[in-house]
Amino acid sequence: GAVVSQHPSRVICKSGTSVKIECRSLDFQATTMFWYRQFPKQSLMLMATSNEGSKATYEQGVEKDKFLINHASLTLSTLTVTSAHPEDSSFYICSARDQGSVGYTFGSGTRLTVV
Amino acid sequence: SQELEQSPQSLIVQEGKNLTINCTSSKTLYGLYWYKQKYGEGLIFLMMLQKGGEEKSHEKITAKLDEKKQQSSLHITASQPSHAGIYLCGADNTGTASKLTFGTGTRLQVTL
Numbered sequence: 467g468a469v470v471s472q473h474p475s476r477v478i479c480k481s482g483t484s485v486k487i488e489c490r491s492l493d494f495q496a497t498t499m500f501w502y503r504q505f506p507k508q509s510l511m512l513m514a515t516s517n518e519g520s521k522a523t524y525e526q527g528v529e530k531d532k533f534l535i536n537h538a539s540l541t542l543s544t545l546t547v548t549s550a551h552p553e554d555s556s557f558y559i560c561s562a563r564d565q566g567s568v569g570y571t572f573g574s575g576t577r578l579t580v581v
Numbered sequence: 582s583q584e585l586e587q588s589p590q591s592l593i594v595q596e597g598k599n600l601t602i603n604c605t606s607s608k609t610l611y612g613l614y615w616y617k618q619k620y621g622e623g624l625i626f627l628m629m630l631q632k633g634g635e636e637k638s639h640e641k642i643t644a645k646l647d648e649k650k651q652q653s654s655l656h657i658t659a660s661q662p663s664h665a666g667i668y669l670c671g672a673d674n675t676g677t678a679s680k681l682t683f684g685t686g687t688r689l690q691v692t693l
Contacts, residue, residue: 472623500680509669509686510624515679559623561681569614570671570681574623 468494468564472573479550479580487545487576489560495540496562500570501533504557516543550580584608585672585684593690594660602655602687604670610650612673614681617666624669627655657689665691 469492479485489499497518502510514535515523522535532554534546543562547554559575586605594600604613612631616624628637630646630653637644641658657664670684 498679502683507688510683512680512682557621561624568629569626571626572616572624575621577621 468562468567468571470560470562470571470573472560472576474576475574476577477579479578481551481580482549484546484548485550485578487547487558487560487578489543489545489562489573491541491562491564491571494562494564494566496543496564497540499537499543499560499562501535501543501545502559502561504559504575510559513545518543547578550578552580554578555580584674585670585682587668587670587684587687589687590685591688591690593692595692596661597659600657600660600689602668602670602689604653604655604672604684606651606672606674608651608672608674610646610653610672611675613644613646613650613653614671614673615644615653615655616669616671618669619666660689660691662691662693665689 471490471492473488499516501513503513504510512525513528516535516537518537518540524530537543557575557577561570561572563570584607588603614629615627618624628644633648633650635646643656646653668687671681
């Protein structure tokens with residue numbers, strides 16, 4: 467079945483630095499990938515839709531300059547949290563839809579801690 | 582406002598008992614997806630429903646979509662500790678599968 471690989475699984479960074487999270491579709495091409503954020507004991511909040519070769523579409527209230535998304539190829543989307551602050555600490559998870567599969571496939575998530 | 586509401590928010594059941602989780606949408610559900618998540622991990626796809634009145638089962642889990650396509654239920658029969666986790670319903674409200682938004686989630690604990 468479709469597999470989405472997300473890296474890193476955990477990252478700790480200092481305030482003010484930037485962190486890049488990668489999301490790869492391993493055995494299928496994904497023209498569209500999705501980035502979610504999850505706070506403790508809460509559901510997933512859609513942050514943005516990543517479109518290959520074009521600008522990402524951000525949900526209302528998500529700062530595009532803070533959360534930079536790049537989808538340079540059909541198998542890779544990256545989310546960069548710029549000038550990270552402790553309030554950016556969260557669980558970030560990506561997903562992609564394989565046209566040949568039912569459902570959206572999710573990565574294993576990245577736990578970001580900003581100290 | 583939240584477009585997808587799940588109930589209950591949390592649930593503790595004894596092993597062997599049945600349980601039901603509900604997902605209600607304020608918009609028409611063109612596609613309704615059920616996922617399970619263990620805390621801090623990715624999501625495991627359970628089932629997808631599209632047609633009004635549709636019902637699907639896998640092992641001890643049954644999901645239904647009502648005729649009006651605005652409510653879905655997930656029923657677990659004879660619950661086991663392995664069923665514990667967070668259950669999330671996700672909705673395609675666009676009809677084009679262009680994005681998936683999630684409900685509030687239900688945290689399930691199964692006691693021995």
